[in-house]
Amino acid sequence: MARNVNCVYLNKEAPGLDFQLYPGDLGKRIFDSVSKEAWTLWQKKQTMLINENKLSMMNVDDRKLLEDNMVNFLFEGKDVVVEGYVPPAEDE
DSSP states (O other), X not given: OXXXXXXXXXXXXXXXXXXXXXXXXXXXXXXXXXXXXXXHHHHHHHHHHHHHHTOOTTOHXXXXXXXXXXXXXXXXXXXXXXXXXXXXXXXX
């Protein structure tokens, strides 16, 4: 049976994550209040951040940058900004 959460990002009740995907207290907070849909949106932003900024998960500062952006995106309603990134033009 699916587990629902009151998603802080979507501001509605939605199916929650199946298990805690991030360690520690922040991971528990995500598990308790972020939906699968919101997590998927974050993963796309995370991938963009890693690729555009050439981040390495071996680097502590890069992991901190990702975590800060994740908290801002999921809990503070701030979008991810990548300096110099221009989204592709949509076809009309």
